[in-house]
Amino acid sequence: MGDIGKRIARKIGGAIVNYNMIEDGDTILAAVSGGKDSMTLMYHLLRKEASFPVKFHVRGLHIKTDFCNCVKKSRMEEVLSSWGADFDMLYVPVLKRIKPGEKMNCYWCSTQRRMELIKYAGKHGFNKIALGHHMDDMLETFFMNMAYKSELSTMLPVLKLDRYPVTIIRPLAYVKEEEIVRFAETLGLNRLVCACPYGKNSKRKEIRKIIASMADTGENIRENLFRAMGNPVNRYLPKP
């Protein structure tokens, strides 16, 4: 799988160990949109399933919405099958759930799909849900939470849900988007599915550019920022 694949595999292994993401007997539901991130996640989780000393099972779930009748879906299914992946497709009419006067937005749609994942996991006995968020997603959320919510907070590599018997894991936490792009190219995984017709959250796009300019000011800035998120020095933060 090439150097970049090996590097990603190593980073995923590191995150799994450091955050204690996977335990013996785990059944993991991986959310597979068909995009480069979740396909990279699925590819590597399948390899870990085969080789990892800790025994676990992973199954993919693709949520199909009523606003994306993407013809390329069958290609995604072919690729997953070629990897020997166990996966399921679930149809969720997101558009139909919008109440009169409401408008579609990223946050709402992702909450709808997240709830379906949790319900599916509960119904089919999965104790973990793996999501394809990577280091850059976590950094962007951190910056957005600072700028628009006045909070130092982000998505967690491991989040035990309070109200459901399910733990969310993000095995790509140490992997940079740029690495995923390179890996996906080597495997031809880019553009397996159409982009969301509603487009990306525009604030997130702006914040992404800002982090990119920050990263240009030195070496390993993304890695430094990631470590900073886990290193609040409370005695050197101003009390409100």
Next chain:
Amino acid sequence: MGDIGKRIARKIGGAIVNYNMIEDGDTILAAVSGGKDSMTLMYHLLRKEASFPVKFHVRGLHIKTDFCNCVKKSRMEEVLSSWGADFDMLYVPVLKRIKPGEKMNCYWCSTQRRMELIKYAGKHGFNKIALGHHMDDMLETFFMNMAYKSELSTMLPVLKLDRYPVTIIRPLAYVKEEEIVRFAETLGLNRLVCACPYGKNSKRKEIRKIIASMADTGENIRENLFRAMGNPVNRYLPKP
């Protein structure tokens, strides 16, 4: 003093109260470089000294170095005198202290001057030192500490020193640089002294631009970022 002066006075008052910066009987040494920030600080501390319900005394201290023979110093002294300010000048040969093979840099020079302030305060019975750092300085330090030190930390509005009987206060913590620039213009305080011949820390300049682009993505972003620094949500920060 105009609307901008009143706004700054209000913000300084808010910071003094919220952070409990000034207590009855305090003797405060204000570091006065002659730049817009410290002149604004001195101007407003003098007014508070005259009007504040809590009684305190403020005295300015200008540290003159051996690399800035600025002809405009006398203008700064004239302005301070016209305000009725009590102040002193101290000569510190910073350049001469550089050991062979060492190079001048912002961090080292400011440490030299900081130590002189602390020594002067101890010798003359001051229990507080007021510095002219404003909100943007604190944000820049926060971003630099994230990107280059992998830490969530910044300069504090109030810092009680461990090893000296002195507390550092930053009454301009709530004031934005843009506000100081506008105020300094109305009073003709800009360019009273020459800029440091060694120039500004270049990383700080880059980070300043990055924060400016962030601020352009919405309303009150600087204020939000400032509040975020005091609002670490530890359960939503990744453990290292």
